[in-house]
Amino acid sequence: MSERTRFGRFGGQYVPETLMAALDELQTAWLELREDNGFLDELRARQATFIGRPTPLYHAERLTEHFGGATIHFKREDLCHTGAHKLNNALGQAVLARRMGKKRIIAETGAGQHGVATATVCARFGLPCTVYMGAEDMRRQEVNVRRMRMLGAEVRPVSSGTATLKDATSEAIRDWVTNVRDTHYIIGSVVGPAPYPEMVRELQRVIGDEARHQYLASENTLPDTVVACVGGGSNSIGMFAGFVDDPSVELVGVEAGGLGVETGQHAAATVGGQAGVLHGSFSYILQDQFGQVLPTHSIAAGLDYPGVGPEHAMLAELGRASYVAVNDDEAVAAFKLCTRLEGIMPALETSHAIHHVGELAREMGPGARILLCFSGRGDKDMHTIESVSPTDMPVIGGPQ
Amino acid sequence: MTLSLPNQGGLSLIPYLMAGHPDLATTREIGRKLVNTGIAALELGIPYSDPLADGPVIQRAGQRALDAGATTEACLEVAADIAAERAAPVLLMTYVNPVLAYGPQRFARDAAQAGVAGVIIPDVPVEESAGIARTMTVAGLETVFLVAPTSPDDRIAAACAASTGFVYCVTVTGITGSRSALPTDVNALLAKVRTHTDLPVAAGFGISSAEQVSLLRGHADAAIVGSAIVNELDAGRDPGPLVRELLSACK
Ligand SMILES: Cc1ncc(COP(=O)(O)O)c(C=O)c1O
Numbered sequence: 001m002s003e004r005t006r007f008g009r010f011g012g013q014y015v016p017e018t019l020m021a022a023l024d025e026l027q028t029a030w031l032e033l034r035e036d037n038g039f040l041d042e043l044r045a046r047q048a049t050f051i052g053r054p055t056p057l058y059h060a061e062r063l064t065e066h067f068g069g070a071t072i073h074f075k076r077e078d079l080c081h082t083g084a085h086k087l088n089n090a091l092g093q094a095v096l097a098r099r100m101g102k103k104r105i106i107a108e109t110g111a112g113q114h115g116v117a118t119a120t121v122c123a124r125f126g127l128p129c130t131v132y133m134g135a136e137d138m139r140r141q142e143v144n145v146r147r148m149r150m151l152g153a154e155v156r157p158v159s160s161g162t163a164t165l166k167d168a169t170s171e172a173i174r175d176w177v178t179n180v181r182d183t184h185y186i187i188g189s190v191v192g193p194a195p196y197p198e199m200v201r202e203l204q205r206v207i208g209d210e211a212r213h214q215y216l217a218s219e220n221t222l223p224d225t226v227v228a229c230v231g232g233g234s235n236s237i238g239m240f241a242g243f244v245d246d247p248s249v250e251l252v253g254v255e256a257g258g259l260g261v262e263t264g265q266h267a268a269a270t271v272g273g274q275a276g277v278l279h280g281s282f283s284y285i286l287q288d289q290f291g292q293v294l295p296t297h298s299i300a301a302g303l304d305y306p307g308v309g310p311e312h313a314m315l316a317e318l319g320r321a322s323y324v325a326v327n328d329d330e331a332v333a334a335f336k337l338c339t340r341l342e343g344i345m346p347a348l349e350t351s352h353a354i355h356h357v358g359e360l361a362r363e364m365g366p367g368a369r370i371l372l373c374f375s376g377r378g379d380k381d382m383h384t385i386e387s388v389s390p391t392d393m394p395v396i397g398g399p400q
Numbered sequence: 401m402t403l404s405l406p407n408q409g410g411l412s413l414i415p416y417l418m419a420g421h422p423d424l425a426t427t428r429e430i431g432r433k434l435v436n437t438g439i440a441a442l443e444l445g446i447p448y449s450d451p452l453a454d455g456p457v458i459q460r461a462g463q464r465a466l467d468a469g470a471t472t473e474a475c476l477e478v479a480a481d482i483a484a485e486r487a488a489p490v491l492l493m494t495y496v497n498p499v500l501a502y503g504p505q506r507f508a509r510d511a512a513q514a515g516v517a518g519v520i521i522p523d524v525p526v527e528e529s530a531g532i533a534r535t536m537t538v539a540g541l542e543t544v545f546l547v548a549p550t551s552p553d554d555r556i557a558a559a560c561a562a563s564t565g566f567v568y569c570v571t572v573t574g575i576t577g578s579r580s581a582l583p584t585d586v587n588a589l590l591a592k593v594r595t596h597t598d599l600p601v602a603a604g605f606g607i608s609s610a611e612q613v614s615l616l617r618g619h620a621d622a623a624i625v626g627s628a629i630v631n632e633l634d635a636g637r638d639p640g641p642l643v644r645e646l647l648s649a650c651k
Contacts, residue, residue: 005527012527012528013525013527013528014496014523014524014525014528015452015523015525016452016453016522016523016525016546016548016570016575017522017525017545017546017547017548017550017551017555017559017570018453018548018549018550018570018573018574019550020525020527020548020550020551020555021548021550021551021552021555022550160456160459160460160463161449161450161463166450167450170450170451170452173452174452174454174455174575177452177453177573177574177575178573178574178575179573180550180573181550181573275500276497276500276501277495277496277497277500277523278450278497279450279452280452280523285497287497287501288501289501290471290472290498290501290502291448291472291497291498291499291500291501291502292448292449292466292498293449293450293497
């Protein structure tokens with residue numbers, strides 16, 4: 001299956017031998033099921049009634065007006081059940097795992113959105129579920145920890161290393177190495193060894209396919225630019241998948257610039273990393289000169305990951321997509337702006353992309369068209385926002 | 401020094417040390433002593449931040465080593481000092497990313513120059529090994545691949561064909577770390593691996609006691625013991641007595 005494991009020179013399967021047979025089994029099952037009408041029908045039905053798909057395309061009129069430029073639309077993944085695009089993938093993989101006869105599910109989570117999505121599908125299907133989460137992220141995303149436990153999942157704190165998503169992922173892989181015979185590992189993004197990056201993209205491409213169709217239907221044309229935030233890169237690759245074959249559409253991924261890429265305290269692997277291997281695939285990662293994976297920083301737990309999916313590394317190298325970094329404070333300002341102007345509270349992850357949409361809109365000017373993947377809702381981030389800006393929010397052009 | 405495990409005769413011992421745990425000087429000192437005790441080889445770990453094949457004991461040791469400044473260069477120096485004893489071959493065990501960052505060719509050349517006999521990189525399965533394994537081989541290093549209880553026959557055959565020096569048979573479905581008991585089908589797996597290769601077969605992962613080692617007599621050519629030794633160092637004890645005990649269980 002080697003020709004299927006790579007995106008250009010990126011990707012691969014750098015995992016302990018114990019997992020290799022399971023990856024083969026997963027690949028085989030996936031290739032079979034993605035052509036299987038029974039599976040696809042089940043998936044479509046569950047997407048409609050459980051996730052709430054299709055999610056709407058939304059014209060962000062007041063942000064459009066505020067930035068005085070390009071027309072801005074949101075693809076509303078925040079309206080997916082559980083509040084983010086993560087459920088698209090978790091649901092698909094859970095249906096797959098059931099068909100493969102797996103008895104137990106594990107997952108890693110950063111912001112908790114993927115953990116909640118996984119705990120949700122496990123509750124729905126009656127599968128025991130263990131979610132690994134960095135101790136630091138458990139503190140930052142406390143509400144999501146409570147949601148997962150309420151749903152019946154076991155949340156295992158990970159205190160090794162930086163106690164964030166990287167370490168939770170390593171720990172989940174070690175669990176999988178140990179329990180590989182009966183356990184399916186639902187990776188939350190387009191990272192990890194093949195076939196995960198390709199499989200998760202296919203489960204997330206519903207975002208881009210719907211959005212393209214909806215955009216054409218309402219605007220009679222394609223957007224000029226499609227923007228999405230990039231943690232591991234699943235909402236963005238799902239969105240990009242719908243437009244990657246439209247050469248006129250520019251694709252832009254927004255990474256977490258943290259305190260500024262130049263400070264070293266960031267999580268922008270494509271913008272500020274080097275090629276290397278992390279969690280089973282060769283891609284851009286943040287590492288020191290000795291190949292040790294570096295601690296990251298982002299105010300958005302879901303972007304706080306030192307790697308990026310291998311397909312993004314390929315798109316960046318080919319120049320088909322471009323990648324930028326947006327800092328913590330810019331994301332916080334965008335969070336407030338969007339909340340006040342549109343009445344939609346974005347996830348802090350999404351807020352990074354919203355900031356960049358503002359920059360682009362001003363630059364591109366009236367008549368241009370921007371489509372944003374609005375990856376998730378921000379209720380989970382209330383706590384963080386309040387802690388960085390405890391008093392009332394400055395209102396920039398909002399209702400007085 | 402070349403790697404030559406006694407093949408299908410007796411059982412020999414390969415202890416593991418994490419370079420730089422608790423510090424580089426201790427690894428150098430303990431390593432030099434251990435290679436003179438009659439062990440078949442010493443496996444020396446180069447620490448990595450995200451060791452997917454390792455359990456908590458070795459992971460923690462690696463983190464401590466990194467915190468104490470165990471760079472790849474420094475670990476290679478320690479390897480050279482231990483290899484200079486010319487008492488038992490030294491094998492390096494590390495993950496692919498530190499090797500890529502160092503540069504595979506430079507890594508192979510420096511390891512060979514340090515007198516290292518071979519390398520084990522557990523996150524490079526046969527499928528991903530072409531470039532790296534050739535680079536190591538050209539530099540004169542043995543490349544040891546792993547076989548796991550989950551490996552189907554074709555994978556066992558491929559790992560055996562790609563290995564030089566010996567084949568590393570992972571005895572448990574899981575990560576490194578002591579187990580109270582080894583799976584009952586270990587010897588069946590070892591026997592199956594033997595049908596695919598004439599190379600010596602070493603058993604590792606989960607082996608921590610003299611009793612477990614003695615169960616491998618007549619089945620494996622070598623027993624690899626890691627976490628139990630790292631545990632001794634964690635507790636501030638000299639692992640010498642444990643190694644002597646394990647060695648006598650080999651006989
Ligand atoms: C709302 C939201 N957006 C984006 C992300 C980043 O992940 P990805 O890049 O895989 O879409 C996360 C991750 O937790 C998230 O919760």
